[in-house]
Amino acid sequence: MAAEAEILSAPDKELRPSSTRTPLFSRVFNFFVDLIIPDYEEGCFSLVALISLSDKTDLAFLGKDLQELGYTVVSTGGTASALEKAGLSVTKVEQLTCFPEMLDGRVKTLHPHIHGGIFARRDQQHHMEALGKHRIGTSDVVVVNLYPFYNKATSVVDLKMELRMLILNHQDVLVVVDSHDYPVLLEFLKSNGDDQQFRRKLSWKAFQRVASYDSAVLEWLWRQTTGEKFPSSLTVPLFLKSSLHYGENPQQKAKMSYNHLDADAALNYVSQFSDSSCVVLKHKTSLWCGFRCIVMFHLIKFIELNIDTNLALSYCAYRSPTDGETRMFYETVVAPNYSKKGLEVFHGKSKTLRILEAKKNETGSFH
Structure with missing residues (x-):
């Protein structure tokens, strides 16, 4: 001593390795x-959840439920502060590493006392012996999400490294990158589940986020290093917004569908006119078009008298806001906005009707 x-x-005394x-x-x-942790060897860290978030949606909900399940929550600066403000106890990363965050947040968790507990294979005896020798506890859950690249690119280097490595150790450590997965994660933990398929799915999502992030880095570097418009190799991350109802016909799966092409064509028709207008089309071909404060009742009568029942699968676009008189059923409706009464009518007609709201872009055109 x-x-x-x-x-x-x-x-201030010089210490050299x-x-x-x-x-x-x-x-x-x-x-x-x-x-700092007097009961370390007695097992107060038998269950550990490491949380480091840029998007703190439902953080308090997650932290509270994890603690009720017996988890010790370990966290980094901003996330730890948010948990404390919510009245939850939290162990800060620097309490385990005895080292502060540094380099403007570039280094937060890059330390053996964090990574060792994450990457150790529980089924490898020499891994567990190494943890015991260096007094490193294991982590069971890691919850991480990344800053949008263009907002804070340099602050997530260590977190990306963790996500990559966690993908290889998903059988021992659950990794969560999406706040929508918090409820299913908690249910999984409450049931003491050991579903490897669930673990692999979370791991896949983590890898997908890292890959998307890397593609943003590639795009940024390309723009910084060359004036050419298209690189020789391009990686484009795409995210599913919604599932299509079916393909071109009801018996077909929605792998390839022209439904949205028809909606886009309808919008392009009415975008050519400055006055209030409406177009009805099928298979990108206009069936009827009206202009200037049209009386929707007359349009409906025209449809009922002159168009067969196949019009129920047509697409209708309006340049002016729609109201309650727009009573005909369509597959898709597109308009700049909708009155409350108009929405009530549409919702009452069909539960499967697609109601799309067109927004104007910088040039004043609809998209």
Whole structure:
């Protein structure tokens, strides 16, 4: 203890890595661990969840439920502060590493006392022996999401590395990157489940996020290094917004559908006119078009008298807001906006009707 006291009382004393000082450093580090976490060896960290989030949606809900399940929540700066504001207890990463965040947040969790507990294989005895030798506890759940690349690209380097490595250790550590998965994660933990398919699905989603992030980095680097418009190789991340109802015919799956092409064509028709207008079309071909404050009742009568029942699968676009008089059933309706009464009518007609709202872009055109 005399040597330890000397070190603690003289923080400015030069400490260089050497074979003679490594054991002393280890004893000092363990002294800090015992001081900060006196019950470390007694198993107070038997269940650990590491949380580091840029998007803190439902963070308090997640932290509260994890603690009720017996998890110790370990977190980084902003996330830890948000948990504390929610009245939850949290162990900060620097309490485990005895090292502060540095380099403007570029280095937060890059430390053996964090990565060791994440990457160790529970079925490998020598891995667990190494953790015990260095007094490193295991982590069971890691919840991470990334800053949008163009907002804060350099602050997520260590988190991306963790996500990559966690993909290889999903059988031991659950990795969550989407707040929509918090409820199913908690249900899984409450049931003491061991569904490897569930773990692989979460791992896949983490890898997908990292891959999308990498594609944004590639695009940014390309624009920074060349004036050419198209690179020789292009990676484009795409995200599913919604599933299509069916293909071109009801018996077909929605792998390839022209439904949205028809909706786009209808919008292009009415976008050519400055006055209030409406177009009815099928298979990208206009069946009827009206202009200037049209009386929707007359349009409906025209449809009922002159168009067969196949019109129920047609597409209708309006340049002006729609109201309650627009009573005919269509597959898809597109308009700049909808009155409350108009929406009530549409919702009352069909549960499968697609109601699309067109927004104007910078040039004033609809999209």
